[in-house]
Amino acid sequence: MGGDQIDEAVAHTAAVLRAAADRDWGAKAGGVDWSCLKTSEHIAGVLAAYACQLTGRATDGWVPFDTFLDEGTGPEGAIHAIEAAAGLLSAVVRTTPRGVRAYHSYPSGGADASGFAAMGVTELLLHTYDIAHALGVDAEPPVSLAEAVLSHLFPHVPPTPAGGTPWTTLLWATGRGDLPDRARVTQWRWHNPYALPAGELSLRELTPAAAADLAEGGTGGLTWLGGAPFGGTRAASGATFNKYVAGVHRPGWGVYALVRTADEVAVGGMGFHGPPDDEGCVEVGYDLVEPARGNGYATVALRALSAWALTHPEVTSLLALTTPENVASQKVATGAGYVRLPDRTPHRAYGLHRKAPSRVITTSSARSTGPAEGVTKSPSWN
Numbered sequence: 001m002g003g004d005q006i007d008e009a010v011a012h013t014a015a016v017l018r019a020a021a022d023r024d025w026g027a028k029a030g031g032v033d034w035s036c037l038k039t040s041e042h043i044a045g046v047l048a049a050y051a052c053q054l055t056g057r058a059t060d061g062w063v064p065f066d067t068f069l070d071e072g073t074g075p076e077g078a079i080h081a082i083e084a085a086a087g088l089l090s091a092v093v094r095t096t097p098r099g100v101r102a103y104h105s106y107p108s109g110g111a112d113a114s115g116f117a118a119m120g121v122t123e124l125l126l127h128t129y130d131i132a133h134a135l136g137v138d139a140e141p142p143v144s145l146a147e148a149v150l151s152h153l154f155p156h157v158p159p160t161p162a163g164g165t166p167w168t169t170l171l172w173a174t175g176r177g178d179l180p181d182r183a184r185v186t187q188w189r190w191h192n193p194y195a196l197p198a199g200e201l202s203l204r205e206l207t208p209a210a211a212a213d214l215a216e217g218g219t220g221g222l223t224w225l226g227g228a229p230f231g232g233t234r235a236a237s238g239a240t241f242n243k244y245v246a247g248v249h250r251p252g253w254g255v256y257a258l259v260r261t262a263d264e265v266a267v268g269g270m271g272f273h274g275p276p277d278d279e280g281c282v283e284v285g286y287d288l289v290e291p292a293r294g295n296g297y298a299t300v301a302l303r304a305l306s307a308w309a310l311t312h313p314e315v316t317s318l319l320a321l322t323t324p325e326n327v328a329s330q331k332v333a334t335g336a337g338y339v340r341l342p343d344r345t346p347h348r349a350y351g352l353h354r355k356a357p358s359r360v361i362t363t364s365s366a367r368s369t370g371p372a373e374g375v376t377k378s379p380s381w382n
Contacts, residue, residue, distance in 0.1 A: 001117040001152050003090040005145060009124040010086035012141045013043070014079055016128050020135040021075040030133035031176050040078035041069045043127045047085035050116045051092040053102035059110070061103055086124065093117045098264045099202070101195060107251075111192040114221075118152040121145060122190065126174055146170050151209040151244075153190035158182075158247035191251045198304035201297060203256040203270065208244040211237035211255060222257055222266040225289050232287035233257075233269030243274070250275040253282070258301050267292035270301050272309075280316030280354075282309055286332065293328075302336035306352050316354050321347040 017040070025036040032039055045067035052063045067085070069078055096113040104111045104119070111119065125141050132139035146166035150157060150173070160169040161179060171177030175185040193205035210220040214229060215238030233255065240254035255271035268288035276282045284305065286298050302320075309315050320338055322329040323346070330348060334340075338350035 001114045001121065001148055003094040003117065005121050005148055006086055006090040006093065006117055006124075008142065009121040009145055010083055010090075012145070013086075013124045013128040014083055016132050016137060016139045017075065017079050017082075020132060020137045021079070023135045025075050025078075025131075025135075027134050029127075029130040031130045032127075036131045036134055037069075037073075037075070037078060039127050039131050040075075040082060041067075043123055044069070044078070044081040044085040046123050047082070047089045047120050050120050051085070051089040053104070054092050054096045054100065054113060054116055056102070057100065058103045059101070082124075086120070089116070089120050093120075099259070099261060104192065106189055107191055108194050110195065112195070114152070115192040118149060119190070119192075122149050122153060125149065125170070126176070129171070129176065140165075140167050143167070148209070152207050153192065155191060155208050155244055155249055155251050159245055194252055194256075194308075196256070196304050196308050198258075199300040200260055200262065201267070201301055201304075202259050202261050203301055203305055204259050205252065206237060206240065206255045206257060208241050208249065211244070212241040214238075215241055220257065222259070223264065224266045225260075226291045228289075229257075229266065229269055230287040230289050232285065236269060236271060236285060239273075240271075256305065258288070258297060260297075267297055268301075270298070270305055276312070276315050280314055281319055282315055282317075283319045283321070285320075286329075296335075298332040299335035302332055302338075306336060306338075310352075310354055318352040320350045322350070324348055 025040070027036055028034070029036045029039040034042065048067045049062065052058070052065070056063045069081060073081070093113045093116060099112070101110040101112050102116070103109060104115070125145060129139040143166055150166055150170055154170070154173050157169065157173045160166055161181070164179060168177055168179065172179040172182060173185060174188055178184055193207055194203070195205070196203040206214070206220060214220040214234050217234070219228070220237070236255045240249060243249040243254070253272045253275040255269055257266045258268040258270055259266050268286065270284070270286040273283040273285060284302065286302060288298055306318050309318055318338070320333045321344060322333070330350065333350040336352070338352045341349040341351045343349060
């Protein structure tokens, strides 16, 4: 998500709202407790606030200011304010260096420029709908915008059902509409991808769209050391996207890119084969591009990812599998605090436990889809 999507979204908003500029904007907007005019003020204000979070590099909270329409402003003035604020956010998103993050409360206290772009587009689409719904005009946006918002901020939402559209799914996911055979949503949150610090690296959670791009031979929007990721990252990304399409993906429990923060270059991939199983065990996998090996990146990253996993009460243990000859991957696991477990033929098994290390992961305590490859062999995250 970026400036182009913000520009497309605000053009849609302006066209929809100008079609209703002659109607009663004092009427209550749909789905919120504000009038249509107050809702338009909110749109402009939140877009400006997002821009200032990024320009101010705010990391601990919101920049302490607010935005209001001048007294006596009417619909056309409100639309102009939205256009101006969206232009500001679009320009800021385009010029914010990769890797810069600023405060936003959910889910992990921050977002990068693409995250703020996605949130800005969401504010535009949904609140335009709230106003248009009250004023009796159509507000369905371009399909590509609804799809992009769902992929970036709503990866936990089941895929669009037969007969539906990405827009009807987004309305359902935000409590604004109904879908067949699904209960109406009464509480919701979006999900900005996690960024987990790990020494010289940052573990950047991949969105379903980025995962799909990697699986298809792209870069996932990243600059890769050596020009491309190792094969295991592509395979794992494909598995993550397939789970998203199937409606079983859980945010946080997919693939992360290992990004060197000094130059914003990706050096590998790491992540989970899926969420914790019924016994609380989660399986990890990892790889590095060849030019990045020998620097300790995988070990540091695995420690950080494992520590993050163990902050979740449902996780009791982590499992890594390697082929017997993959000594480098085994060293990564033990260097990150994992201990040797009974083999899971034909793989060697390593585990990390929340409780005393005497607890053993048995061959039935975790499902596996392949070894945790890391450094010397062809990855098999599948």
